[in-house]
Amino acid sequence: MIEFKHVSVSFKQHKQIFEAVNDAHFKIEKGEIFGIAGSSGAGKSTLLRTINLLQTVSSGEILVDGENVTNYRRTQLRILRRNIGMIFQHFNLARNLTVYQNIAFVLKAAGKSKAETETRVKELLDLVNLSEKSNSYPANLSGGEKQRVAIARALANDAKILLCDEPTSALDLETTSSILSLLKDLNKKFGITIVIITHELDVIKSICTRCAVMNKGSVVEIGDVYDIFTKPREDFTRQLLSHTSHFNLPEQIIDKMQGPIIRLTFKGDNANNPILYYAANTFQIGFNILLGKVEYINDLPLGILYVQLIGETEPLKLAIEFLAANTADLEVINHGL
């Protein structure tokens, strides 16, 4: 659907060349919700904007639906852009136009008649649940409502791709989840391919199927969201993840504890088995759960448990071996043996 072929973007600043995107080379499949994560300045927005040519590439090619669009100009480019909607962190609605006028603008600009425009705007406002706000000005809408209008505008000309640059970063948690579920619905209902940039990893966890991680202009890791969150391959990804999942046992507690402390990670199916209980029974040891959580990434469970084990040295060793074999990951935090 969207293919980056060795895409680089560089800017000239004070006679120095700065590579904002460095050799991006990957594919985004039709109908998926693809996330792009990375720290500030990593080049996420720059990469996203190459898709609709808001940003021209310095080298490489962009393919949309198998067609090389890198050199599209004028009419060709305008038609391409009609098929690619875009939403932004700050919504970017014209402030002196009503909700209706904001959406109608892109329809009229695409040559729709007045009657067509009218029915389509109604349809779109129904879709995003804002029918009664048709004549309101953006200043009188909440952030979430503004983003809904922006989504309606982005999809007005039946876009097949929706580019989202930090779409929920200006919204509170509740509104964020309502916008995300709207995006998910649109993806399901119309098969729209969604590319979403965010620095909030929770956003990626909750709606993306695959994601890319960017650092200093390069795509360092790319794959299924669940895999990336459960077993990141790159140090940078691990670092990025640790910033958000503050799920660690305080040092003082670890130091005070007797006996080994282990960190167990459960994934997918084995998250539902009573492995710990089984180990305790078999090897005749005790256990004490210090901290635990189960979260759902992409609708698959990921469980993390911090457990203190109590018992004789030999059975403990065997139990740890057994647990390591039957969970996704086991890390011994404190040997205490």
Add this chain to the structure above:
Amino acid sequence: MDFDLKAALFLTFGQTMQMVISSLLAAIIIGGSIGLLLFLTSNTLFLKNRAINQIVGVIINITRSIPFLILLVLMIPVSKAIVHTSIGPNAVVIPLAVAAIAFLGRLSEASFSDVDNGVLEAAIASGASKLSIVLKILLPEALPSLIKNITVTAVSLIGFSAMAGTVGGGGIGDLAIRYGYQRYEPEVMFICVIVLVLLVQIFQVIGDSSAKKLDKTSK
């Protein structure tokens, strides 16, 4: 009083309005276009062109840095060529218009630049043509600020037109100088000043209220 003050006031008020309105119209049409050109040639989303931008910018700057009284004199040959006279309201319309065009050119460029670039970018991303973006997004978004700047221009023009009166341009300012100052009739001077103050007030009130009406950015 040895002359018909009322008739003189009517006549000169009409002259002032003629000078202000026609030069203001020229400023809105030509100055506004220049402002738009300056904006479009400075913005990468539209027609960024450094050469054109700088050339036009320098011309505007030079015009703006010439004191109005000197501009009045410099424009005498131009006025002669265009309106075939070098005195009277018709003649001073030319320097007034030139000053107002340069003035509003810069101010309207600022009005356009103040429009949120993100809004324009969103419109570009929607595949709309640049022309329709300029007409249907840029103009409405900039309009309240443009109207405020047109008001500022109008108010300055009232002042300049009074100054133009001193070199034979006619208008209220001319009346004030000839009767109020040279013949020392303070009441004429006083009435002229009152009329000018009222005129400024009226422009200001109309400008402010219409700008406010068109501005939907606050609740």
